[in-house]
Amino acid sequence: MSSAIRNRMQLHQQNIQSVLAEVFNHQPISRIEISRNLALNKSTVSALYRDLKEQGYVEELGEGDASNVGGRKPVLLAINRRYGYTMNFDFGYRHLHVMQNNLSGDVLSYKQVNVKGLTLKQILPLINDELASVSAKDNTSHGLLGISFAIHGTVDHNQVTYSPFLDMDHVDLADYYTQEFQVPVLLENEANVSAVYERDFNKANDQLKNMVTISIHRGIGAGLIINQKLHRGTHGEAGEIGRSVSIDGHWDGAPRKVEDYCSEDAVINQIQDEKHATNMTRDDVVRLFNEGDEVTKSALAAFVKNVAGIIYNAANNYDPDIVFLNSPLLEELPELEPQIEQVYAKMAPSILVPIKLTQNSHYATLLGGCSLVTREALGMEDAKLNFEAQTSVL
Amino acid sequence: MSSAIRNRMQLHQQNIQSVLAEVFNHQPISRIEISRNLALNKSTVSALYRDLKEQGYVEELGEGDASNVGGRKPVLLAINRRYGYTMNFDFGYRHLHVMQNNLSGDVLSYKQVNVKGLTLKQILPLINDELASVSAKDNTSHGLLGISFAIHGTVDHNQVTYSPFLDMDHVDLADYYTQEFQVPVLLENEANVSAVYERDFNKANDQLKNMVTISIHRGIGAGLIINQKLHRGTHGEAGEIGRSVSIDGHWDGAPRKVEDYCSEDAVINQIQDEKHATNMTRDDVVRLFNEGDEVTKSALAAFVKNVAGIIYNAANNYDPDIVFLNSPLLEELPELEPQIEQVYAKMAPSILVPIKLTQNSHYATLLGGCSLVTREALGMEDAKLNFEAQTSVL
């Protein structure tokens, strides 16, 4: 209510942002096309564009093709790729993933840094090294625009509220880097940024209003896009479906959680226990499965069933247009996905929600963070922005 | 994006609606107060109000008190209660509930009509009787403004897509009454309207962004308010939590649903079976429980546990500010509610979501429908409107 447009100034600001969003989403695009898309007079668009150009956000790319019945060639406009860059991090269990992106979401660099067993205070200097080395090579006009961190855990008010494997050492990342660089710094749950990635980087999802991204890593969480907005919940804990318990009419004491049965960790541990092995990794499971190991096959068969059940429950809870699975294990064993779909199809009464695997899950979390922090840098949190999907770079 | 305000006309329309919303939410209110609340110039508010008065939506109520340091008395403005009325129906298992409301949400009349065992085609004449008798007594300027129906089942695109106990007989209610009266006609799931009731009629929830209303009747469903908007899902099936299945690592065949364990029906049937009785009703269960019957006590103890589990799962799925329970059984046995809270508190790790019983659940569904259809009549679907909570009338 209080954010509603009420006077000419606010209207003007919003129209400027609408033009910027059009350039973002349809670049390269001409003024006249923006005018048609937004139902704004072409002279209005020209004036608004002039403002954006003065700020440096956009630039002309040269001329496009004229219409085939004659007429002046349009001037193609685009986001200024040399305006500045964002730095996006993902605190994985083994690696710190580091990505540098431009304003348009293009990947400028990507790197993995081994951090297994390190504490956050030991990781901080490594982050600073990355920031410094990127900064040294930078030739953009505005430099660093913002920093995002994908957190495997829950986040509220930019603070980590639960972190299963990385000890936060009472470090306030947001405060530290905001002080240091005077740019937006953003912490967000990994399933949430993954969901934002699907919304903003995947053109196939452009028209979808509701999406659920189920992330199966060491735990299980869902990122929720509801009405094209990220739903974090009141305390940033929406979609913590891994904590769900079974309602079966007669349980006692502390009931077991979904995560205990079918997170990647749970599957690996189960196989490890049954085979009396130690220190097994995902790669071991993949290898065993491909070798036809019976223990592994049966564990993964149960995994398939359980994931199907989780999808079924998510479909009933959220009724999305689509469900994405972000799971490194499934990414390496894609043949399991059709099996999941089959089991799910048997459970669902009428409506079948499409299921897809998130491709390149490392990139997804980083790009989702990139979207969120870029939006914050532009003050365009709620606009519809389609970023480039240049995941093939590098 | 396409619905964004872009020109002066749209801005003007929105500001008119903002003024109307202010009158709605804070009536009686003066022009100067609206001006301050909306940060609009007082002359602008006067002009916008003039428009609304010409349309008949608002009226002056007389003068208010002057400030205690002197100054002219304000003129108090309010919604015109004689503008028109809405008719709101709830298809219960035993009764058809009928409510007439004015533009402000005040209850003008309420009635239950016995419909047990009747088909929809037999109920239709009864509905028409109610509409006719209300219309005959009407003295408003615009008469019938809209009709809403609360459906115990799922609804998509104003069509019933699933109806567990009432056979819809292929009747298209929306089409039939729109043709007949040329007013908005609205069908909505009963848990959803109940959630809308909590949002719009309960002033205590004014600031809450996310709410879950769990409806436990013959089935179990949840109405979801997310970011202060009703989330219906892509097919109107969001919140169908009664269909959730247990993920326990080793199930086969069709797994049992939550509804099978702890809907009101399931509880009654279980007690009935164990006591070898027939045709038991909720009242019988309440009586048996109050008489200290052991079978009933143990069934309700399991019910308490299961409801706590459902709340816990809902909290993890949606992370709301509050959970409401709309359950006639709990309304009649309110002493169970603290027990539910206790079991839930033991399960939840850190964040405890407040739990409340929806008071007067019959009224809740009707008033929720009233809100939705009134909004449609006014073209103010997305505005924040606080309706009056005159549930004590009658």
Add this chain to the structure above:
DNA sequence: GATTAGTTTGTTCAAACAACCAACTCACAT
């Protein structure tokens, strides 16, 4: 010449503003 892209110049109209009137409170003098 017909057509399309973009600019310039002047118009429009809803919100903001300024100045006003209306009606009240309170302090103080009578």
Add this chain to the structure above:
DNA sequence: ATGTGAGTTGGTTGTTTGAACAAACTAATC
């Protein structure tokens, strides 16, 4: 007690402002 005037607040009236718009222009193409 009562009359008066200064100060305050609610609301209206007439004018100004400024962002979108419209029309007439230039530029560049078929």
